[in-house]
Amino acid sequence: MSVNKRDLNDRSLQLLKTLVERYISEGQPVGSRILSKDSDLKLSPATIRNVMADLEDLGLIHSPHTSAGRIPTVSGYRLFVDSLLTVKPLDSKEINRLYQGLSETEDTSHMIGVASKLMADLTRMAGVVTLPKRELVCLRHIEFLPLSHNRVLVIFVTNEQEVHNKVIHTDKVFSVTELQQSANYLNSVYCGQSLVAVRAAILKELQDDQERTNQAMLDAIKMAQLTFDASQKTDDFVLTGETNLMGFSELADRNHLKNLFEAFSQKQDVIHLLDQSMQAEGVQIFIGQESGYQAFDQCSLVTSSYSVNDEVVGVLGVIGPTRMAYEKIIPFVDVTAKLLGAALNPKTSAP
Amino acid sequence: MSVNKRDLNDRSLQLLKTLVERYISEGQPVGSRILSKDSDLKLSPATIRNVMADLEDLGLIHSPHTSAGRIPTVSGYRLFVDSLLTVKPLDSKEINRLYQGLSETEDTSHMIGVASKLMADLTRMAGVVTLPKRELVCLRHIEFLPLSHNRVLVIFVTNEQEVHNKVIHTDKVFSVTELQQSANYLNSVYCGQSLVAVRAAILKELQDDQERTNQAMLDAIKMAQLTFDASQKTDDFVLTGETNLMGFSELADRNHLKNLFEAFSQKQDVIHLLDQSMQAEGVQIFIGQESGYQAFDQCSLVTSSYSVNDEVVGVLGVIGPTRMAYEKIIPFVDVTAKLLGAALNPKTSAP
DNA sequence: AATTAGCACTCAACTTATGCGAGTGCCAAT
DNA sequence: ATTGGCACTCGCATAAGTTGAGTGCTAATT
Numbered sequence: 062m063s064v065n066k067r068d069l070n071d072r073s074l075q076l077l078k079t080l081v082e083r084y085i086s087e088g089q090p091v092g093s094r095i096l097s098k099d100s101d102l103k104l105s106p107a108t109i110r111n112v113m114a115d116l117e118d119l120g121l122i123h124s125p126h127t128s129a130g131r132i133p134t135v136s137g138y139r140l141f142v143d144s145l146l147t148v149k150p151l152d153s154k155e156i157n158r159l160y161q162g163l164s165e166t167e168d169t170s171h172m173i174g175v176a177s178k179l180m181a182d183l184t185r186m187a188g189v190v191t192l193p194k195r196e197l198v199c200l201r202h203i204e205f206l207p208l209s210h211n212r213v214l215v216i217f218v219t220n221e222q223e224v225h226n227k228v229i230h231t232d233k234v235f236s237v238t239e240l241q242q243s244a245n246y247l248n249s250v251y252c253g254q255s256l257v258a259v260r261a262a263i264l265k266e267l268q269d270d271q272e273r274t275n276q277a278m279l280d281a282i283k284m285a286q287l288t289f290d291a292s293q294k295t296d297d298f299v300l301t302g303e304t305n306l307m308g309f310s311e312l313a314d315r316n317h318l319k320n321l322f323e324a325f326s327q328k329q330d331v332i333h334l335l336d337q338s339m340q341a342e343g344v345q346i347f348i349g350q351e352s353g354y355q356a357f358d359q360c361s362l363v364t365s366s367y368s369v370n371d372e373v374v375g376v377l378g379v380i381g382p383t384r385m386a387y388e389k390i391i392p393f394v395d396v397t398a399k400l401l402g403a404a405l406n407p408k409t410s411a412p
Numbered sequence: 413m414s415v416n417k418r419d420l421n422d423r424s425l426q427l428l429k430t431l432v433e434r435y436i437s438e439g440q441p442v443g444s445r446i447l448s449k450d451s452d453l454k455l456s457p458a459t460i461r462n463v464m465a466d467l468e469d470l471g472l473i474h475s476p477h478t479s480a481g482r483i484p485t486v487s488g489y490r491l492f493v494d495s496l497l498t499v500k501p502l503d504s505k506e507i508n509r510l511y512q513g514l515s516e517t518e519d520t521s522h523m524i525g526v527a528s529k530l531m532a533d534l535t536r537m538a539g540v541v542t543l544p545k546r547e548l549v550c551l552r553h554i555e556f557l558p559l560s561h562n563r564v565l566v567i568f569v570t571n572e573q574e575v576h577n578k579v580i581h582t583d584k585v586f587s588v589t590e591l592q593q594s595a596n597y598l599n600s601v602y603c604g605q606s607l608v609a610v611r612a613a614i615l616k617e618l619q620d621d622q623e624r625t626n627q628a629m630l631d632a633i634k635m636a637q638l639t640f641d642a643s644q645k646t647d648d649f650v651l652t653g654e655t656n657l658m659g660f661s662e663l664a665d666r667n668h669l670k671n672l673f674e675a676f677s678q679k680q681d682v683i684h685l686l687d688q689s690m691q692a693e694g695v696q697i698f699i700g701q702e703s704g705y706q707a708f709d710q711c712s713l714v715t716s717s718y719s720v721n722d723e724v725v726g727v728l729g730v731i732g733p734t735r736m737a738y739e740k741i742i743p744f745v746d747v748t749a750k751l752l753g754a755a756l757n758p759k760t761s762a763p
Numbered sequence: 764a765a766t767t768a769g770c771a772c773t774c775a776a777c778t779t780a781t782g783c784g785a786g787t788g789c790c791a792a793t
Numbered sequence: 794a795t796t797g798g799c800a801c802t803c804g805c806a807t808a809a810g811t812t813g814a815g816t817g818c819t820a821a822t823t
Contacts, residue, residue: 092786105796110787128786128803168579202557206569214573218557222565224577228519304677307670319658326655443815456767461816479774479815 064119064136066144076100076112077121078145081133085384088310090130135349135383138361142346142387151392155183159397163404169193169223173299176377176401181302184390186381191298191335193374193405198223199255203247205240205284213240215288219256229287235280243281251285260289298335300325311359311382324356335376338364342373344395349383359383363390365398369406377401415470415487417495427451427463428472429496432484436735439661443481486700486734489712493697493738502743506534510748514755520544520574525650527728527752532653535741537732542649542686544718544725544756549574550606554598556591556635564591566639570607580638586631594632602636611640649686651676662710662733675707686727689715693724695746700734710734714741716749720757728752 066074079100083091091099093106093113100109113131116122121137124130133141162179166172173190180188198219206214211234216226235243251259263285303325312318324330334352338345347362363385364378377398379390417425430451434442442450444457444464451460464482467473472488475481484492513530517523524541531539549570557565562585567577586594602610614636654676663669675681685703689696698713714736715729728749730741 090786094786106786107788107796107798108794110789111795114788124787126803127788127801128784130786204555204567206553206573208573214569214575216555216567216569216575218565218567222557222559222577222579224565224567224575226573226575228573301677304670304673307666307673313666315658315664319655322655322658326652441815445815457815458767458769458817459765462766465817475816477774478772478817479813481815 064121064140066140068119072102073112073116074145075102076109077116077133077137078141080113080116080122080131081137081141081145084132085386088384090125090132092130095130135351138348138383139351142348142391146388146391148392149388151389151396155393156396156400158183159400163400167221169220169405172401172404174301176397177299177301180377180379180394180397181305184379184381184393185302185305186379186385186390187300187302187306188377188379189298189300189331189335190377190401191332191339191375193369199253200251200259202252203244203285203288205235205244207235207237207240210234213284215284217288227288229284231284231287239277239280242277243284246278246281247285256289259285263289298328298331300331306360306381309382311384317358320356321360324354330354330356334362335364335378338378339366339373339376342366342368344391344398346387346391361385361387363387363394365394367398367402367405369402374402374405415472415491417491419470423453424463424467425496426453427460428467428484428488429492431464431467431473431482432488432492432496435483436737439735441476441481441483446481486702489699489734490702493699493742497739497742499743500739502740502747506744507747507751509534510751514751518572520571520756523752523755525652527748528650528652531728531730531745531748532656535730535732535744536653536656537730537736537741538651538653538657539728539730540649540651540682540686541728541752542683542690542726544720550604551602551610553603554595554636554639556586556595558586558588558591561585564635566635568639578639580635582635582638590628590631593628594635597629597632598636607640610636614640649679649682651682657711657732660733662735668709671707672711675705681705681707685713686715686729689729690717690724690727693717693719695742695749697738697742712736712738714738714745716745718749718753718756720753725753725756 069077076096080091080096083095083099093109096113097104097106097109113122116137117124117131119136120134121140122131122133125132159179162175163172166175170192173192177188177190180190182188200217200219201221202218204216206216208214208228211231213229213231213235214226215229216224218224251262254262263282266282267286303322306312306321307318312321334347334354334357338347344363344365347357347364349361350358352362359382360380361383362378362380364376366373366376368374377394379385379394381390420428427447431442431447434446434450444460447464448455448457448460464473467488468475468482470487471485472491473482473484476483510530513526514523517526521543524543528539528541531541533539551568551570552572553569555567557567559565559579562582564580564582564586565577566580567575569575602613605613614633617633618637654673657663657672658669663672685698685705685708689698695714695716698708698715700712701709703713710733711731712734713729713731715727717724717727719725728745730736730745732741
């Protein structure tokens with residue numbers, strides 16, 4: 062389906078590149094005449110028309126109508142960002158603002174919000190950041206409170222000061238004292254370990270011969286298991302600057318805009334998309350409907366996973382119209398991901 | 413500025429009423445001819461034109477242009493909802509759905525979300541609900557965890573299972589044991605009391621001769637004071653169904669829509685508006701720019717405070733175009749507020 | 764004195780015509 | 794292979810004409 066760089070000669074590529082750049086900067090379909098002047102190649106419009114016809118046959122560009130210029134198709138954009146793009150180094154002012162913004166807070170979830178807002182403000186598009194996944198976080202403190210029946214409210218603190226809570230259903234009814242004992246036990250044993258490590262340790266503990274462990278410890282372990290269950294909380298992200306998207310003419314259609322915003326508020330599709338880019342390291346780009354989601358037609362999503370201690374823990378990105386300045390946005394997202402990763406790492410702190 | 417019912421004779425009022433009703437249902441400026449047929453009064457269009465001219469002089473209606481019918485102005489709507497409206501009783505199906513929806517959960521913050529979504533879905537407009545304010549909630553459990561320096565992470569549970577947390581800065585550095593003692597003390601004394609009561613008790617305690625109280629208790633009290641500070645958390649609400657608003661033709665202007673959504677995401681103006689209706693009991697209506705906020709032009713907000721144990725604890729409402737079916741929305745908001753209040757009351761539970 | 768019929772007038776909205784210009788595709792000449 | 798030339802297409806803007814819903818005013822009617 063997609064076209065490879067090698068399927069085309071240098072001249073065609075050069076022209077495609079100029080065309081996409083021109084279209085991105087001007088927003089108007091570009092014709093042979095303009096392209097002839099814009100490109101460094103000394104070719105007449107007629108020649109360029111021939112080349113354009115080839116590019117159209119390959120599905121890289123198309124005209125909205127007979128007497129208009131050409132605009133890139135999704136494949137055209139794809140080839141462009143994959144093989145033709147010359148990224149611009151990021152403005153040092155922007156780096157600075159990112160760095161300043163991210164370093165002024167310690168609270169993780171607050172920082173995620175700041176990162177999202179910074180991206181939205183600096184790109185004038187929408188910024189999105191997933192919450193870091195569990196691997197990253199260390200258990201600091203756990204606490205059980207009895208609710209009615211056999212339900213227990215678990216409160217646990219991770220890292221410095223992230224407070225989480227969850228209601229679990231236990232086999233039997235526990236007294237306040239029993240719950241306290243369990244919490245004490247868990248705190249003494251697992252405090253300081255990462256949630257993933259805790260989960261693994263608990264599973265192991267449960268599989269070991271249960272004879273040796275006493276009842277109180279077993280209860281504690283069971284409750285811990287319920288708490289740190291498969292409830293991998295990858296299910297949330299912070300989206301900011303949606304309203305920036307309302308300005309773009311490519312989203313002028315009311316229905317289109319509505320669909321997009323509905324996708325945002327239902328979260329599901331966005332999560333799925335972000336999850337995908339969680340797999341790969343570095344910057345990833347979804348152009349238009351490539352993602353398979355109708356709602357993202359005419360929109361591109363530039364993402365990058367971010368890591369702490371060389372481990373991928375989340376994804377962030379920018380959502381905007383397909384016709385966006387990729388050469389700036391890509392390094393921008395890349396840098397933001399790195400800065401966020403660094404800011405989240407409690408050990409590193411120098412710029 | 414505003415026009416009173418008494419300034420007009422019955423016939424004019426009758427006609428204004430029909431006009432507003434007609435405009436709300438059809439969305440088209442209504443002319444003398446239509447009004448003549450629509451109203452029960454047997455009057456010729458010519459007569460009606462005279463009356464309309466009067467209504468226009470009073471600023472209750474106006475025409476978009478010479479050869480169009482009339483549409484209500486803000487004052488016109490105001491007079492209509494205040495004095496002319498005949499509310500329709502709520503459909504029992506809707507009451508049922510509300511009741512079902514609200515009773516299937518115990519978790520307060522979840523319930524707020526459900527209420528908001530129900531309102532949005534049933535009205536096909538946007539639903540908004542403030543979180544219940546502190547007066548309502550009882551302290552159930554409090555806990556202190558030391559952070560770096562002299563900062564302390566406070567976790568407290570209210571009602572059944574609402575977990576809150578906050579970082580406070582203390583005068584001196586406390587050990588884990590000291591913090592535990594303080595928490596124990598506070599738990600034993602204040603557990604079960606409403607947050608307002610706790611706050612009051614603490615202030616009193618501080619003003620009493622401090623000689624008698626020992627140091628440990630004093631530390632505990634000071635920390636409690638920092639925790640339950642003036643941090644009245646009226647600052648948040650749940651807004652749902654914003655996208656429903658994108659369908660309305662009155663919000664067709666891109667900029668207008670953008671402003672509205674920006675107001676939503678900045679929250680501030682919405683909070684201010686909701687705060688206002690917190691004062692009054694029962695249903696309140698803000699029509700168009702009456703509220704003073706540019707962004708809410710062409711929008712109306714129908715709110716009602718909701719109460720638990722006869723005390724107002726929050727506000728909920730519906731946001732939609734000025735041209736909304738007030739006769740249905742008003743009772744709807746009213747009932748929702750009552751049902752939410754009832755659902756939040758832990759004692760009552762029968763339908 | 765209130766109501767109504769009649770009439771001239773206004774104005775948005777729609778339709779049709781027309782010209783313009785940007786751009787194309789193709790072909791024959793270079 | 795590249796280019797100039799040319800006929801052709803089609804969106805877009807502007808203008809002109811038509812329609813119809815609705816008004817305000819006046820004079821007649823009740």
